[in-house]
Amino acid sequence: MPISPSFTASQNSGTPNLIFLTDTSTGSDVTITKRRIYLLQSNGTYLVPAGTNTDYIEWALVDTTTSLNVLIQDTALSITVQWLTAGNVEVASVTTSFAFTAYNETFYYGLTESQVANANLTASTNWYQTKMILRVELDSAYQAISFASDIFSAQAALNRATFISTNQSYFF
């Protein structure tokens, strides 16, 4: 059966710097000997782990899942995975866009945890107003990705969200 390429991406709240990719392809092709990952950012450059000198990241075929230590903040990425022959001829390729939001979603969750500990926090207009803006920015990033694979708009929303979380002492 010919290969039907696909993959998924995920992120955990405890390790927001890591992206986990899982190969969910079905079928096979005996000519495939290597697999590569391209992480395209909204500024047109490729994101790679420290020490990588190519635009792509090698993903060994024996590994169903790989973790990439590449993020320092919430980021929208267009991820391409290629399946190649030994001569670097592309056999299959899939590109999917993602919004990786674990930094700000975890921060947002922390705000709710703070409210659990001190319900009076919600009486502050600033608290709720800013938290609401943060929610809208995160939701906007998701919508930009899900409706249009628009990593530029998604990244703009995530940057605004990150501004709030990194300057939290001024807002909360």
Place this chain on the structure above:
Amino acid sequence: MPTPAQVLSIAKISEYLWNDAIPKEKGFFNGTIDPRKAVQLYMEWKALNYGLDQNISTIPGVSNYVFALCGAKVAIAQEILANGSSGGSVVPGGGGQGVREYSKFAVEGTASITFSEAVNTTLLYASRGGLDVGTIITSGTPSGNQVLWTSSTGTLTVASTVPFYLNEFVRILVK
């Protein structure tokens, strides 16, 4: 207490119920409800949703907090969650009846009570002695705090191990 996953659904339902209630309150009662209620619920169930997805250890506290925020809409949200999974149909020109409430005092030592007005209806909710009953089943034999609803006769049957006490107040909602 509902599970965090159930609270998530209850909060989503409560959000639209509050959102519907707020404008009415503004019109008729000069705005006695916190106008942020629906927005607040949306913001907090989003956090609960993330915590559930990520299996964060503090979920019970956040779940209780979100459940408390649902406030007065909890009971009806739970009813909708349990019974309202499919959309209703619109009958042109009206007709039929909506949700109805009936109550009676039970006979001591019996395990069933009949509401003749509720024949051929769906039971949405029941309480006995002011306390919610457990799962509503429509076939088989109830056990524990389960109740059996026999639509064809309008009969509510409780487990034989917990029969009604003297003049126990039984309340049902049907549609």
